[in-house]
Amino acid sequence: MYDITGAVSLWDHLAETSKPIIIYGMGDGAQKILDVCSLKNVKISGFMASDDFVRGHSFAGFEVKKLSDIERQFGDCIILVAFGTHIDEVIQRIIAISDRHELYAPDVPVIGGGLFTKEYAEEHRAELERVYSMLADEKSKQVFDGWLEYRITGRIHPLLRNQTDKAEGYEILDLGGNETYADLGAYNGDTITEFLEVTGGQFNKIFAMEPDGKNYSKMKRIHYKLSPYDFRTVNAGAWSCDTVCEFISKGGRNSSLIPYEKGKPVNPSRIKEIEMRSLDSFVKDERITYIKYDVEGSESEALDGSKTVIKRDKPKLLVSLYHRTEDMFALPIKVTELNPSYKLYLRQHPYIPAWDMNLYCI
Template sequence: MSNSLKLFLENQLEFFNQHKRVAVFGAGSGGQQVIEWLRKSNITVCRVYDNDPTKHGIPVCGVEVFTPNKQIINDYPVVIASTWNKEIKQQLSELACTLFIDASITGLSNTPITSDWLTQLKWLEEQLVDDDSKLVLEDIAHYLEQPEKGMPKAKYEQYQHPKLHLIKNATIIDGGAFDALSSINLHHHYGLETKVTAFEPDPGNVLKCKQLIANYEHKEKISLIEKGVWDKEETLYFNSSNSVHGASSSANSQGDIQVPVTGIDIALKGHKVHMIKLDVEGAELKALQGAKKTILSDKPILAICLYHYFDDLWILPKYIKELNPKYRFYIGHHTNNWFETVLYAI
């Protein structure tokens, strides 16, 4: 594993091994996820800070939210859990905070932080085929340390890795179509004879999909399924795109809408699938589990987003390898910030 990433994770491990009672800075959705992750890691969250006065005094995950100030900021070590991490670091310095760490990305994980993370990331690096992919892990380390400096982007477009080649009349799954622009781009890039089946559950986004597809000159090649991809057929609560300011919708038991979801194995039963693209806001593992039979039988190319949970960096590749150890892995990154890291499995 890259020395930079190893050192970064060792520093995080040391911090959380030494400090079992902390305060969290950030009362939003990210902060709530980090609080749950800290609890999984046997760390007690004693206080929450946030700059939004409307949140002060209101419990988040059972912990009261306070205004950050010099009188109380050093009562506990501070764990940053917000996309405003750069600004919060500056604020903590101005408040003379003596001990804090940024877990705004690593804290978005399903597994507790242990030394096993180092083992898993080393495994991932050993599975990567080329140096460009391994360099992405180095770039991730630099970004985690200094997010304000940004992150290099791949020279190729997202979901269009140069090693990906499809037959002329391939069937492509676009899991998490959002507004269907990704579906159109996939169809245009991989050939006009390809067929794209797009999945999108959010009603607001479905309208956008229908409008964009209707105006596409090859609209007959793109079909839209108004469901999310999951491991089975059911109905879930979702945070709609409206509730998260136009971002992609995501499964959440406290969500503001209910939407139908299905498995790729169910929806595409009897159809051969040549490529599966997934950007489903943290439901990638569930979606892969719902495509198990398809992956085993058709061996499709996979383009799977890895950035929604930090530990998806190894959890998703490991699941794919368990299904078929012959898959070869590449990683590409497609924005200058944390988002849009993609696993390409061939």
């Protein structure tokens, strides 16, 4: 496993450097990184955006500038990428900037608190080593090592050198034409479309859960040709039991619904009560052969709500591992406790930062 002890901590390096530090991006990611910098006594000198997005914006009291203007003002500087992207053109632009400047993509959690630092990795070394030892092939171990190096150092190249297309993940799953598929976090039906493409449109049944009303309606429209008997849906979030939870509605893929933390300032109009269902309750006695979990930080609860199905049917699983700080070790351990016979494969599909990191359980 990657040498945690010998790693250079990103946050320590940023606190000690004499170079100007520039945050690349605006919005939620930039605010999270700015908040961590404040906690770590890291001084930020400015903000930048891609040329197409610079239109007189300001962020956190700074004028948002083009890279060329930043270079004229500061010369050599450190760039912190503060947004996520899977678009190849944008990834190549980030790589090109990294050829000219010291560049990092700080790891901050998509959902929840905590920060994956060198100290955090040392604290959880036993769990990390346990998961590493459970991985079924060398490629998975390479992905794990690159992920661990990235999260401690912030360097993007350990991620990039181990990324693979989604097709490789589907090869691991080896889906057939008679699958009963449960899509937890079905979004607008895009992963159902992928599933149908992989299986040539052949399947037994599809069960889909999506909590966001707009996304749910899109999914139903896109897949209107599927028979209601074969395509069973519910406008609800995946959880450990059947209940109602308060959420903040944000829309979009990466944070469509996030738990509302009482006492945290938020526009009251965005707080919604959402129906939550366990998969065990939703599918009842149906035999499930494949489950996808991408539920925006609720993967642990969704696994708890699938205990009966997993123990009874031993379905293939695809589990997202990037929403919470602890997901990379806590979720694989939970999966193997539910079914010790699973073989675990780890793949990350093209993305900066370490999003679209998936665990395949066969």
